[in-house]
Amino acid sequence: MTLPSLSDIHSAHVRIRPFIHKTPVLTSGQIDRIFGCSLFFKCENFQKVGAFKFRGATNAVLSLSAEEKERGVVTHSSGNHAAALALAASMNGVKARIVMPETAPVVKKNAVAGYGAEITFCKPTLQSREETTHRIIEETGAVLVHPYDNFNVICGQGTAAAELLEEHPDLDIIVAPIGGGGLMSGTSTCVKGLSPETLVIGAEPVNANDAWKSFKTGILTPSVNPLTVADGLLTSLSELTFAVVKKNVDDIFMVSEDSIIECMLLVWERMKIVIEPSSATVLAAVKENNEFFSGRKTGLIISGGNVDFRKLPFSQQR
Amino acid sequence: MTLPSLSDIHSAHVRIRPFIHKTPVLTSGQIDRIFGCSLFFKCENFQKVGAFKFRGATNAVLSLSAEEKERGVVTHSSGNHAAALALAASMNGVKARIVMPETAPVVKKNAVAGYGAEITFCKPTLQSREETTHRIIEETGAVLVHPYDNFNVICGQGTAAAELLEEHPDLDIIVAPIGGGGLMSGTSTCVKGLSPETLVIGAEPVNANDAWKSFKTGILTPSVNPLTVADGLLTSLSELTFAVVKKNVDDIFMVSEDSIIECMLLVWERMKIVIEPSSATVLAAVKENNEFFSGRKTGLIISGGNVDFRKLPFSQQR
Numbered sequence: 001m002t003l004p005s006l007s008d009i010h011s012a013h014v015r016i017r018p019f020i021h022k023t024p025v026l027t028s029g030q031i032d033r034i035f036g037c038s039l040f041f042k043c044e045n046f047q048k049v050g051a052f053k054f055r056g057a058t059n060a061v062l063s064l065s066a067e068e069k070e071r072g073v074v075t076h077s078s079g080n081h082a083a084a085l086a087l088a089a090s091m092n093g094v095k096a097r098i099v100m101p102e103t104a105p106v107v108k109k110n111a112v113a114g115y116g117a118e119i120t121f122c123k124p125t126l127q128s129r130e131e132t133t134h135r136i137i138e139e140t141g142a143v144l145v146h147p148y149d150n151f152n153v154i155c156g157q158g159t160a161a162a163e164l165l166e167e168h169p170d171l172d173i174i175v176a177p178i179g180g181g182g183l184m185s186g187t188s189t190c191v192k193g194l195s196p197e198t199l200v201i202g203a204e205p206v207n208a209n210d211a212w213k214s215f216k217t218g219i220l221t222p223s224v225n226p227l228t229v230a231d232g233l234l235t236s237l238s239e240l241t242f243a244v245v246k247k248n249v250d251d252i253f254m255v256s257e258d259s260i261i262e263c264m265l266l267v268w269e270r271m272k273i274v275i276e277p278s279s280a281t282v283l284a285a286v287k288e289n290n291e292f293f294s295g296r297k298t299g300l301i302i303s304g305g306n307v308d309f310r311k312l313p314f315s316q317q318r
Numbered sequence: 319m320t321l322p323s324l325s326d327i328h329s330a331h332v333r334i335r336p337f338i339h340k341t342p343v344l345t346s347g348q349i350d351r352i353f354g355c356s357l358f359f360k361c362e363n364f365q366k367v368g369a370f371k372f373r374g375a376t377n378a379v380l381s382l383s384a385e386e387k388e389r390g391v392v393t394h395s396s397g398n399h400a401a402a403l404a405l406a407a408s409m410n411g412v413k414a415r416i417v418m419p420e421t422a423p424v425v426k427k428n429a430v431a432g433y434g435a436e437i438t439f440c441k442p443t444l445q446s447r448e449e450t451t452h453r454i455i456e457e458t459g460a461v462l463v464h465p466y467d468n469f470n471v472i473c474g475q476g477t478a479a480a481e482l483l484e485e486h487p488d489l490d491i492i493v494a495p496i497g498g499g500g501l502m503s504g505t506s507t508c509v510k511g512l513s514p515e516t517l518v519i520g521a522e523p524v525n526a527n528d529a530w531k532s533f534k535t536g537i538l539t540p541s542v543n544p545l546t547v548a549d550g551l552l553t554s555l556s557e558l559t560f561a562v563v564k565k566n567v568d569d570i571f572m573v574s575e576d577s578i579i580e581c582m583l584l585v586w587e588r589m590k591i592v593i594e595p596s597s598a599t600v601l602a603a604v605k606e607n608n609e610f611f612s613g614r615k616t617g618l619i620i621s622g623g624n625v626d627f628r629k630l631p632f633s634q635q636r
Contacts, residue, residue: 045590107587265627269425272363272592272623305590309583311635317628 003244004155006193009186012059012155013162019058019091023047023160025167025299030270035286037293040171041267042164045275045305049111051232052160052183052303053084053147059156060145061088069094074142076100076122076129079108080232080304081147086117097142099132101125105231105308126235148182149238158186164299165194172296175282177303178202178211178252179233181241187301188248202245202252203285205229205260210236212252215245229257229313232278232303259284261314274305277313321562322473324511327504330377330473331480337376337409341365341478343485343617348588353604355611358489359585360482363593363623367429369550370478370501370621371402371465377474378463379406387412392460394418394440394447397426398550398622399465404435415460417450419443423549423626444553466500467556476504482617483512490614493600495621496520496529496570497551499559505619506566520563520570521603523547523578528554530570533563547575547631550596550621577602579632592623595631 026041044052061073072095075085082098089096096117100109101124112119122132137144145153160183161174176187188200204211208226214237222236237245264280267273282300286293344359362370379391390413393403400416407414414435418427419442430437440450455462463471478501479492494505506518522529526544532555540554555563582598585591600618604611 050590268592268625268627272368274586274590274592307586309586309630310632312627312630314628316630316634 001240001243002151003247004151004158004185004189006190008155009158009162009190009193012152013159015062016055016058016156016159019088020055021047022163025164026271026273028271031266035290035293036295037286038297039286040164040168040297040299041302042160042299043273043302044160045273045279045302049080049083049087050304050306051080051084052157052301053080054088055159056153056156056182056186057081057084057088057145060150060152061085061092061094063152064094064143068143071141071143072097073145074099074133074136074140075145075147076133077147079104080306082117083108083111083115085145086112086115090116097136097140099129099136101129105306105311107306107308111306148180148235149240154182154185154241154244156186157183158190160301161187161190162194164301165191168297168299169195170297171195171198171299173199173201173293174299174301175201175203175285176301177230177233177278177281178204178245179208179278180235181211181237181245183301183303184249185241185244189244192248199250200248201285202249203281204252204254205233205281206254206256208233209254211245212254214242215249215252218246230260230278230281232276233281253285253289255281255284255288259287263287265314274307275302276304276307279303279305319558319561320469321565322469322476322503322507324508326473327476327480327508327511330470331477333380334373334376334474334477337406338373339365340481343482344589344591346589349584353608353611354613355604356615357604358482358486358615358617359620360478360617361591361620362478363591363597363620367398367401367405368622368624369398369402370475370619371398372406373477374471374474374500374504375399375402375406375463378468378470379403379410379412381470382412382461386461389459389461390415391463392417392451392454392458393463393465394451395465397422398624400435401426401429401433403463404430404433408434415454415458417447417454419447423624423629425624425626429624466498466553467558472500472503472559472562474504475501476508478619479505479508480512482619483509486615486617487513488615489513489516489617491517491519491611492617492619493519493521493603494619495548495551495596495599496522496563497526497596498553499529499555499563501619501621502567503559503562507562510566517568518566519603520567521599522570522572523551523599524572524574526551527572529563530572532560533567533570536564547578548596548599550594551599571603571607573599573602573606577605581605583632592625593620594622594625597621597623
């Protein structure tokens with residue numbers, strides 16, 4: 001099994017740079033004061049399709065051979081990767097077929113359809129997603145671009161951390177959410193290559209803590225029917241992402257559902273930017289481990305901003 | 319009655335520049351495509367206290383004499399001006415007393431208290447606000463800083479348009495929300511001074527359309543118990559702001575409650591920034607008058623981003 005290297009991430013960056021946004025790194029004096037920290041938010045919510053996933057998907061599409069581009073791409077995704085692959089494909093004249101759980105947020109379904117991809121709905125289980133995807137591959141010859149268990153996707157995701165460290169080379173810690181491990185694999189490979197002293201921390205919902213379990217036991221342990229408000233983090237590590245995480249990640253911090261929602265609202269209210277629950281896990285990790293972060297310069301990868309505002313995870317007063 | 323001039327706004331800008339944020343001007347290819355326009359969002363939601371009101375309040379506080387600073391300031395406000403005056407006062411060692419309607423959004427009450435101001439609650443009527451305020455003035459000698467019927471406040475508010483035109487001098491139209499008329503008085507004075515060919519349009523909820531009525535009839539006609547989701551626009555023009563609006567504003571477009579909510583959600587979803595309903599009136603004006611704006615470069619003053627997320631003006635699916 002070949003693991004990505006820093007130079008693979010550099011190559012990906014050169015390849016995708018004309019297509020992606022270089023997203024801003026924001027700070028908030030108010031949030032720094034609340035937590036007694038010094039935080040740098042790498043805002044991939046402002047990335048195309050509203051999520052870092054566009055980086056990996058673009059790298060995967062641009063890495064296809066001419067013959068593969070003819071056959072098109074297919075993937076299964078809970079949302080952001082679907083939109084990302086749909087747009088990356090359409091920007092490069094490649095047909096995209098997307099398998100989505102019928103329970104995906106409306107805003108994500110609309111985004112995928114808007115980018116001109118062909119959607120096939122499946123049951124919200126890993127098994128149903130994979131079976132539907134394999135059927136499409138057999139019928140059409142489309143190339144699978146897995147949301148995270150894919151070398152080129154991982155390399156693309158790592159470019160967000162590369163931009164963050166370019167702007168702020170002296171970060172003591174970088175925190176990224178961990179779901180299937182694509183973002184964390186790219187991030188940790190990049191950080192340990194560019195700045196070995198910088199600690200890499202994963203933030204994971206306690207309700208979907210397969211990565212934490214796998215990391216602590218050394219045995220790949222997928223989640224069974226996880227349920228978390230961080231709907232981008234329901235997936236489990238693959239052999240590939242687990243190998244990278246084991247090698248490069250310093251620790252994984254679990255966060256509660258309450259902390260995720262509280263920190264999401266805090267960012268909306270204080271920074272006036274929209275981040276999705278999966279992104280709020282990184283600030284929740286700071287909140288729940290205040291002493292660890294106190295006095296250190298910490299970069300937070302804000303993974304995306306796709307929220308279904310008509311179905312919010314907190315109660316409304318009437 | 320002395321009306322503010324462009325040079326008054328320039329002086330205010332010099333005075334307040336060390337204290338305010340120079341907010342970004344953002345664009346959205348997606349929203350431009352939806353409306354067939356070219357829109358430039360001046361994002362005062364990223365201003366200190368989350369609203370343009372900090373500009374006017376700061377100018378008012380910095381314009382006080384030493385003796386007036388001793389006595390402190392007082393105001394009545396539905397929210398953003400209250401927080402703005404509280405912070406501007408505390409940054410300059412001046413005591414602030416704030417009269418707020420007991421119905422104000424929780425997020426705005428918390429903000430004012432957080433800036434160290436003394437809050438007195440009143441009934442949510444203009445009469446109750448003014449009586450409570452006058453009582454405080456009699457008891458303490460505090461200087462009234464009216465939210466909009468104040469020369470220095472108007473001059474401060476005009477500096478947002480000055481920054482917008484500095485970055486984009488070739489705008490065909492500038493749209494700002496119109497409530498009490500402070501922002502619109504400053505904006506229109508600035509625009510007609512710097513770029514007389516640029517049209518100045520007010521956006522006003524049809525449910526609080528006193529400015530539209532006054533503008534169309536030439537007779538100052540305050541609203542009676544207006545009810546709109548745009549809670550920053552419940553106030554009516556004063557003699558001073560009406561005089562400026564009559565002189566400098568080209569037209570006022572009324573917008574529906576549905577358009578305001580739809581456009582607020584559109585900005586949240588597509589731009590990943592939080593704007594409050596009052597700010598969404600400007601995009602609603604573009605939506606409801608598409609032909610007028612089509613093919614023209616339009617600047618939109620996004621007045622603020624203070625939203626009570628636990629009390630949203632649209633229905634939630636369960």
